Amino acid sequence: MSEAPRTRLFFALWPPVGVRDALAAAAVKAQAQCAGRTTPAAKLHVTLFFVGEIERARLGALQTCAAAVRAERFALDMEVLGYWRHNRIVWAGARQCPPALDSLVSQLTANLALEGIAGEDRRFVPHVTLVRSARCAPKDTSLDAPPWEVPAFTLVESVRAGGGVRYDVLARWPLTPPL
Numbered sequence: 001m002s003e004a005p006r007t008r009l010f011f012a013l014w015p016p017v018g019v020r021d022a023l024a025a026a027a028v029k030a031q032a033q034c035a036g037r038t039t040p041a042a043k044l045h046v047t048l049f050f051v052g053e054i055e056r057a058r059l060g061a062l063q064t065c066a067a068a069v070r071a072e073r074f075a076l077d078m079e080v081l082g083y084w085r086h087n088r089i090v091w092a093g094a095r096q097c098p099p100a101l102d103s104l105v106s107q108l109t110a111n112l113a114l115e116g117i118a119g120e121d122r123r124f125v126p127h128v129t130l131v132r133s134a135r136c137a138p139k140d141t142s143l144d145a146p147p148w149e150v151p152a153f154t155l156v157e158s159v160r161a162g163g164g165v166r167y168d169v170l171a172r173w174p175l176t177p178p179l
């Protein structure tokens with residue numbers, strides 16, 4: 001069977017197991033209070049840039065954009081839980097966006113723009129979606145997850161399969177160790 005000519009893509013950060021488990025536990029706790037659907041543990045991530053549907057033939061150009069990014073490794077500590085009323089999402093986030101993460105997303109966005117791929121107008125706010133269609137904000141807004149050391153970022157394909165969505169990591173780019 002030939003592959004579809006278009007594909008749905010996004011750039012993301014994937015948590016290590018300890019962080020993932022803490023996020024998954026927070027999701028279950030929030031769902032008990034607010035209902036909705038938890039993100040399965042294996043799908044927990046931070047979206048850096050949502051590309052959306054594009055021609056598969058442009059994958060190479062996209063990878064060149066990512067490979068040109070020069071950013072240092074950083075720690076992303078997930079310390080807060082929040083709720084966005086407009087889309088009814090319970091999320092986990094950091095108190096501040098690390099400068100290296102800001103730089104990573106800015107470079108990626110600028111490189112992709114030169115390829116004619118536009119991102120969102122909104123400022124990037126790093127977050128992990130824990131619960132969708134939640135009816136309320138979680139009562140406790142603090143989150144105790146282990147430190148998240150981020151060594152790389154990834155390009156992910158969002159594949160519709162069996163009525164759901166699967167995420168396949170297509171490529172990974174290491175961040176540079178701090179000097």
Ligand code: ATP
Pocket residue numbers: 008010046047050120129158164165
């Ligand atoms: P579904 O849409 O079926 O609920 P999903 O949201 O898990 O599944 P995608 O829609 O492919 O899968 O989204 C992949 C990632 O990109 C998710 O983190 C999602 O929040 C984010 N995303 C999706 N659409 C947009 C968008 N228009 N702008 C920014 N981020 C988006």
Ligand code: MG
Pocket residue numbers: none
């Ligand atoms: Mg979606």
